[in-house]
Structures are given as structure tokens and as C-alpha cells.
Amino acid sequence: MAMRLDLEKLNIFYGDFHAVQDVNLSVAPRSVTAFIGPSGCGKSTVLRTINRMHEEIPGAYTKGKILLDGVDINGKDVDPVAVRRTIGMVFQRPNPFPTMSIRENVVAGLRLQGVRSKSKLDEVCEKSLRGANLWDEVKDRLDKPGGGLSGGQQQRLCISRAIAVEPAVLLMDEPCSALDPISTLAVEDLISELKTDYTIVIVTHNMQQAARVSDQTAFFNLEATGKPGHLVEINPTEKIFSNPDLKETEDYIAGRFG
Numbered sequence: 001m002a003m004r005l006d007l008e009k010l011n012i013f014y015g016d017f018h019a020v021q022d023v024n025l026s027v028a029p030r031s032v033t034a035f036i037g038p039s040g041c042g043k044s045t046v047l048r049t050i051n052r053m054h055e056e057i058p059g060a061y062t063k064g065k066i067l068l069d070g071v072d073i074n075g076k077d078v079d080p081v082a083v084r085r086t087i088g089m090v091f092q093r094p095n096p097f098p099t100m101s102i103r104e105n106v107v108a109g110l111r112l113q114g115v116r117s118k119s120k121l122d123e124v125c126e127k128s129l130r131g132a133n134l135w136d137e138v139k140d141r142l143d144k145p146g147g148g149l150s151g152g153q154q155q156r157l158c159i160s161r162a163i164a165v166e167p168a169v170l171l172m173d174e175p176c177s178a179l180d181p182i183s184t185l186a187v188e189d190l191i192s193e194l195k196t197d198y199t200i201v202i203v204t205h206n207m208q209q210a211a212r213v214s215d216q217t218a219f220f221n222l223e224a225t226g227k228p229g230h231l232v233e234i235n236p237t238e239k240i241f242s243n244p245d246l247k248e249t250e251d252y253i254a255g256r257f258g
């Protein structure tokens, strides 16, 4: 199920603005990769190209390749909707459908795919909520609205919704930035468990979080405002935080940046 991801000479544009330059990186199946770097260096932009959401912005386009198990996701015959089903995304702010029940939130993607069998939907609902460590907290109120959960529960509900369609890759854009420390730890534990089934890429501003949850870390930077962001260094997380190859990385990690 989990797949390998390769970005090859990826360049990303918003119209005339060259936002990200020449990114080459690989993400192994069943691993967590953290993207770190200062604001505006293009972390979220890279993430959004990986499930073809970037192209939804008028004038936005990419050059280079994004390969999923060797297949170009921007290939001529590839349907962007199929890509988004294979590569799921969890956003910064939990965004459940607030009036929809917890159960319906989880199975929304399956319903869109045309699954009608109640037993199948119930089975996936339970499995996905268990997978997101939320089942015990909500099993007695599956018919209550998703908007009635706490922020941390809502984010785990969104993770349940993302994994219900069994993606190969899970992209997470600062998934804990709106959560309190306890909920953050719950989501971090969950990320560590999910990597046994998924390939995960997470954008985070929190260095400790990158150090706690990821196997490899990619440090992005930009020379100046208006210049494109680029990948400075990618290495095993332990190395990035203890003995990075480049002084630029060390300075950022040590807070001596800018």
C-alpha cells in the first residue's frame, strides 16, 4: 500500500513568480519525512504539488517530475482526482464537515467513490477511527456532529477521514499547529504508528516535533524574499539535528538564522 515518492528537478511557479527551485528528494515507503525551514521557503507549496492541488490555483504550474513508485503523477493520462485519492492530505486547521456526523465524516470519501453497503461503511468507519486512535473516545456518539469534538479530536477525525480511502501517501501540513500539547503528542504518536502502513510527509515549524516523528528531515531555505526557495539538505533526522552536512542547516537548527 505505501509507495515510494521521488521529486526530480521540481520547479514550482505561481504565474511569473518562481516559488521553488530544483528540488530533488526521495521518500521511502513506510517512513516519515519532515520538511522544515523559514516561513516562505516553499514547504507548503511543495506539499501541495505532491497531490496536484497546486494546479488548482490560477496561473500556477510545475516543471520537473513527481514520481509515485516510478510513475509520473502529472503524466498525460493521469486523473488528478485519482492522484488525490492515492495521496491524502491533512491540513493545518482541522476541517471536518461540522454538521455532518462523526461516522459520515469518516466515510465521506468512500461515499464519493460510490460505496453504499452499510456493513462496509461501518467496518471502514471503525477501522479508520481505531487507526487514528479516536475510536474509544467517539464510539458511543458516532451520530453526533463532527464539529462537536475538541480540536485535537477533530484533527484525528480528519486523519481518520484521510486514511479511510486507504491512500498510499499521507501529506500533513503543520497538522498540530492548532492543537494543545496533549493533543499534539496524541497526533505525533499516531504519526509514528501510521508509518507502518503509509508513506508520510509532514511540514512542521516545530523542530522538536521533526526530531520526534521523522526518519529523515529536509531543510528548505531561501536567499531573500522574492527569490525561490530551495532544498538545502536532506538527511536522516538524527544527523540533521546532531551533525548536519552544511553550516547553513546547523545555523537554522541552532536558531542563528536570519
Ligand SMILES: Nc1ncnc2c1ncn2[C@@H]1O[C@H](COP(=O)(O)OP(=O)(O)OP(=O)(O)O)[C@@H](O)[C@H]1O
Pocket (backbone or CB within 6 Å): 014, 017, 019, 037, 038, 039, 040, 041, 042, 043, 044, 045, 046, 057, 226, 229
Ligand atoms: N496562492 C499563491 N499565490 C502566489 N504566491 C503564493 C501562493 N501561495 C504561496 N505563495 C508564495 O510562495 C512562496 C512559498 O510559500 P509557502 O506557503 O509554500 O511557504 P512555507 O515555507 O510553507 O511558509 P510557512 O512556513 O509560512 O507556511 C511564498 O513567497 C508565498 O508568498
